[in-house]
Amino acid sequence: MMKSKIQKLLSGAAIFLVVYTLYFPSIVYAYSSAISMTVVPESAPINTPRTISVTYAVQNFCNYPTAITLDSSMVDTNGTLSIGFDYGVLLICALSFNRTQTFVTTYTPVKAGDLTVRARDGDASATALIKTVDGPRIRSKFDVTGLWWDPSTSGSGLSIIHSYSTTDVAVVSWYAHTNGAVVPYEFPPQRLPPTLSARWFSVQGLQWTEDGSVLEGGAAYTVGGSTCPVPLLPMGVGLADCPSKSSTLTAFARLRIKFESAKKARAEAILPDGKTLFIANIVPFDF
Amino acid sequence: MKKIPGAAFAAVLLCCTLSAQADDPTAGSDGNGLAKFTRTSNWTVGVIPYASFSTTPKFLYLTGPCLKPVDIDLSRLSIRRIDVRANELLDCAPNGTASLTVPLTGTYLPGSYSVFSTGTSRAGAPLIFGGFEVLNGAPGKPTMNITGLWYDPATTGSGVSFVQSKSGSNIVFGTWFMAGGSWYSLQQLEWNAAGDGLEGVAFEVQSKTAACPNATPCPAAAQTLVPVGSVSIKIKGPNDIYIQAFDGTHQSAFASNLTKLLF
Numbered sequence: 068m069m070k071s072k073i074q075k076l077l078s079g080a081a082i083f084l085v086v087y088t089l090y091f092p093s094i095v096y097a098y099s100s101a102i103s104m105t106v107v108p109e110s111a112p113i114n115t116p117r118t119i120s121v122t123y124a125v126q127n128f129c130n131y132p133t134a135i136t137l138d139s140s141m142v143d144t145n146g147t148l149s150i151g152f153d154y155g156v157l158l159i160c161a162l163s164f165n166r167t168q169t170f171v172t173t174y175t176p177v178k179a180g181d182l183t184v185r186a187r188d189g190d191a192s193a194t195a196l197i198k199t200v201d202g203p204r205i206r207s208k209f210d211v212t213g214l215w216w217d218p219s220t221s222g223s224g225l226s227i228i229h230s231y232s233t234t235d236v237a238v239v240s241w242y243a244h245t246n247g248a249v250v251p252y253e254f255p256p257q258r259l260p261p262t263l264s265a266r267w268f269s270v271q272g273l274q275w276t277e278d279g280s281v282l283e284g285g286a287a288y289t290v291g292g293s294t295c296p297v298p299l300l301p302m303g304v305g306l307a308d309c310p311s312k313s314s315t316l317t318a319f320a321r322l323r324i325k326f327e328s329a330k331k332a333r334a335e336a337i338l339p340d341g342k343t344l345f346i347a348n349i350v351p352f353d354f
Numbered sequence: 355m356k357k358i359p360g361a362a363f364a365a366v367l368l369c370c371t372l373s374a375q376a377d378d379p380t381a382g383s384d385g386n387g388l389a390k391f392t393r394t395s396n397w398t399v400g401v402i403p404y405a406s407f408s409t410t411p412k413f414l415y416l417t418g419p420c421l422k423p424v425d426i427d428l429s430r431l432s433i434r435r436i437d438v439r440a441n442e443l444l445d446c447a448p449n450g451t452a453s454l455t456v457p458l459t460g461t462y463l464p465g466s467y468s469v470f471s472t473g474t475s476r477a478g479a480p481l482i483f484g485g486f487e488v489l490n491g492a493p494g495k496p497t498m499n500i501t502g503l504w505y506d507p508a509t510t511g512s513g514v515s516f517v518q519s520k521s522g523s524n525i526v527f528g529t530w531f532m533a534g535g536s537w538y539s540l541q542q543l544e545w546n547a548a549g550d551g552l553e554g555v556a557f558e559v560q561s562k563t564a565a566c567p568n569a570t571p572c573p574a575a576a577q578t579l580v581p582v583g584s585v586s587i588k589i590k591g592p593n594d595i596y597i598q599a600f601d602g603t604h605q606s607a608f609a610s611n612l613t614k615l616l617f
Contacts, residue, residue, distance in 0.1 A: 212501060214517050214527055222559045222576020226515040226529050228503050236617040238503050240515050242529055242537050244561035244574040265559050266571050267529070267537040289511045289533045306538075306556065306583045306599055309608040313511020313533040336572075345572045354525045 100125040102186050102193040103339040104150075105321050108276040108283045110198035112205060116175045117197055118272030118285050120318045121150060121186050122339040124167040130154055132188070135170040142182060148174060148197070150186035169318045169339070171285065173272065206235050208279040209329040213351035217334075225324075225334065225349065237282055239270035241322065270322050282324045286336060289313040320344055399438060399469045400603035401486035402455065403542065403555050403584040408488055410542055412458040413555075413581045414438075414469070415602025428460045434467045455581045455602065464490040484603055493544040496524055497589065504595055504612035509533065514540070514597060514612060526552060530585075530599075540585055552587040556599055583607060 100123065107118045125131050132152035141147045150172075176182060176199040184195045210231035216224035223244060229237040245266045266288070273284035290313065320339070326332040330351060336344040400415045414426060414436070427437035436458075468485045496518070505513035511533035519525040528540030536558075543554035561574035584600040593616070598609040 212517070213520075217573055220573035220575045222561060222579070223573035226517060228501065228515065228517075230617055234617055238615065238617065240503070240529065240531060242531075242539075242559075243571045244559075245571045265536050265538075265561075267531045267535065268571070269531075288535060289531075290535070306601055306607045307558075308532040308534045308536040308538075309599075310506060310509040310512035310530075310610050311533045312509045316511070347573050352527070354519050354521070354523060354527070 100188065100191045102188065102191045103341075104184065104186055104193040104195045105285070105337075105339055106184060106195045106197055107272060107285055107321050108274045109196060110200065111274060111276055112200055112202045113177060113179060114175060115199075115204055115274055116173050116272065117274075118171060118173055118318075119150070119184060119195070120169055120171050120285050120321070120339060121193070122167060122169045123152070123188070123191075131168070132170070135172060135186070137172050137174060139174070146180065146182055148182055148184045150184065152186075152188045171271070171287070171318045205275045205277070205279050207231060207237070207275045207282070209326050211237065211282070211326060211329060211332075211351075215332065215334075215349040215351050217347040217349050220347065223347075224352075235275065237273050237275075239273060239282070239284065239322070239324075241268045241270055241286055242266075243268065268319075269316065271316075271318065280326045282326070284322055285318040286320045286322045287316045287318040289316055324349075400484040400601075401458070401467070401469065402581045402602050403486075403553055404600060404604045405487040405489055405553050405584075405586075406542075407491070407493060407544060408462050408464065409492075410544060412462070412486070413455040413602075414458050415455050415581075426456065426458075428458070431460050431462065434463075434465045436467065436469045438469060462488045464488045486604075491547060493524070494547040494549045496526075496545050497549040498592060500526065500589065500595065503615040505615060506610040506612055509610060512610070513615075514610075528554075528585075530556065530597075538582065539579070543585075543587070550589045552585075554585050554587075555581050556583045556585050558582045 102124075103122045105120045107120070108115065109117075111117070119137075121135055123132055132154055134153040136151045136153060138149040138151060141149065174184075174197070176197060179199050179201045182197040182199070184197060186193050207229070210229060211227050212229045212231065214224055214226055224242060226240045226242070227237060228239075229235075243266055268286040268288050270284040270286050273282055275281065276283055321337045322334065323337065324332050324334045332349050334347045334349050338344050402413045402415050403410065406412065416438075425438075430437060466485060466487055499518050500516045501518045503513060503515050513531050515529045515531070517527050524545060526543045528543065530538045530540055532538075538556040539559055540554055540556055543552045545552055558580045559576045560578045560580065561576060581602075583602060584604065586598045586600070588596045590596055593614040595612040595614075596609065597612055599607040601607050
């Protein structure tokens, strides 16, 4: 009788271990996370808003951040801006599963000098520098409103609307392609229909930098919040997508456009890890 | 005034569409004035854009459950009629929907046009016909410059970017951004006589495959520029536009009340 109880206990323990291992593998298996961070623009005059994008990648996770917090209490004492992570409720662990998410916040320096931005979560950390100089906000050198495209990739481009003569604010929409493949840095991974390879990005937090010839911002993608009433045609052509309210906006790259003139520019997309995604030599479409 | 967006951007992309059609064994011309393409039994036809001027490029839109070869007969254009002639009347299993667009050639005088079919499907299902309008006169002049970023407060995350010519040609290009991630290029936009509205075409731009390494988004050369619908734009005020999209058979697909983003 006693032996039977021990056997049952051992069996129960074994089952528990199996279930525990399957459902909470990060306790058993290696857990890793990495943080990368970009500040746009890195260097600018006082009162220029900076867009801080923090990308958090985690593997074999049991929990992951759902938001970030910005702590500026140490700015005046040690010149550090701290970023912390808020966590959601733990539901289930995942084995061999990657999750990457980008969080975006802004900070506007009111004094000249250097600030260190530090994001830390456990062993993972990243730092970036915010340089602030005296002087007024930089104004643009050129009126750049128009449709800009690279002749070698006709069918893609940038739509730039620029209030050159008034507020000097510019808004940029970048229309590109994805091969109907998975868009990176997106959770859950979103696979586009193979015939619907067009993909656009909103460029946020744009600022004029350097001598007013550089426009920098963060490229972000939207995810629709509703289903279109128009059915997707399984083959052929049709209006497969429709206007809907965006449920999320997620930054994934930094876009830097260097204007040589109002007729010539170089656009560069830079991923959070510093790698260049592409470089395009763009000109305004003349019509 | 410069002739419609014959200009490089559209031209480059359109040539891609035409060449792609020519490569398609089911599309192209038979050399006798008949544009060969594919048909479906029990299908629907229409023309994109639904309303346009004589000189505006037009596309026949066809959708239905299966595809079989047919001809487009343009010999009756003088009486405002296009015939879609079936070479054979085989029936097809309605196991899905196919659709395609074919560039229309020919000269179009103003008036209301009908698109007829010469047969029925073997099952006796009627081949539905459609129509389109060719407008009198020439495009008008705009009453305002609509360059800017426009959005519908009800669907923030989607919107339209319009860029109007700086050179006084009155040409407008638009990009309709959807929150789902896709975008349509709005081209062949022509001002109505009153200058308070535009009619044009929504194109889907498909890129060359394998253009983007590692599944990342990137600029890519267009492989095809496919007309997927008509767009009608009505200017209601300096910061107020109504835009509506129609499918190839002129059925309303969706619409937005746009407000100009002021900054």
